[in-house]
Amino acid sequence: MGTNILKSVWLKNRLGVLLVGMSFMLPGTAMAAMEFLSIADNAVIMYNAPSLRADKLFIASRYLPVEVVVNVEDWVKVRDSGGSLAWVEKKSLSTQRYVIVTVPLADIYQSADINVQRLFQAEENIVMEWLDSDVVGWVKVRHRDGQVGYVKVSQVWGS
Numbered sequence: 001m002g003t004n005i006l007k008s009v010w011l012k013n014r015l016g017v018l019l020v021g022m023s024f025m026l027p028g029t030a031m032a033a034m035e036f037l038s039i040a041d042n043a044v045i046m047y048n049a050p051s052l053r054a055d056k057l058f059i060a061s062r063y064l065p066v067e068v069v070v071n072v073e074d075w076v077k078v079r080d081s082g083g084s085l086a087w088v089e090k091k092s093l094s095t096q097r098y099v100i101v102t103v104p105l106a107d108i109y110q111s112a113d114i115n116v117q118r119l120f121q122a123e124e125n126i127v128m129e130w131l132d133s134d135v136v137g138w139v140k141v142r143h144r145d146g147q148v149g150y151v152k153v154s155q156v157w158g159s
Helices: 002-023
Strands: 036-039 044-047 056-060 065-072 075-079 085-089 098-101 105-109 118-123 127-132 138-142 148-152
Touching (some): 118 148
Antiparallel strands (some): 036 065, 075 085, 098 127, 105 148, 138 148
């Protein structure tokens, strides 16, 4: 009888693990895509909680790309390219997307191909407008001086 109980428990455990694993594959349960926004205003205060009375952590500059972590009423918890988490008022965010260079020197090409002409290079922490991600592994960007080109996804954050 002890063996039958063990088999029953083992079967229930295996079934539970199987069902839990399957739940991630059911329609409608796929992971949501990351949502990126940007800071809309100059000198936006970032807080450690969703309240104007919370501790002020730092000030973010206009166009800084941020990833949405939690969206609660008038506040959004965001992550920056360095991994820092902070709360910001929703009214201080824009849906206009930007990326930030995360390597010492990023190469921006005429098209999504390292064998074509390199248009320019952008230094670390330079922010560029995100235009499109229509080619896997590349992001189409616009530099603040107006030049448009493609940069490898591995060289920027926010795409």
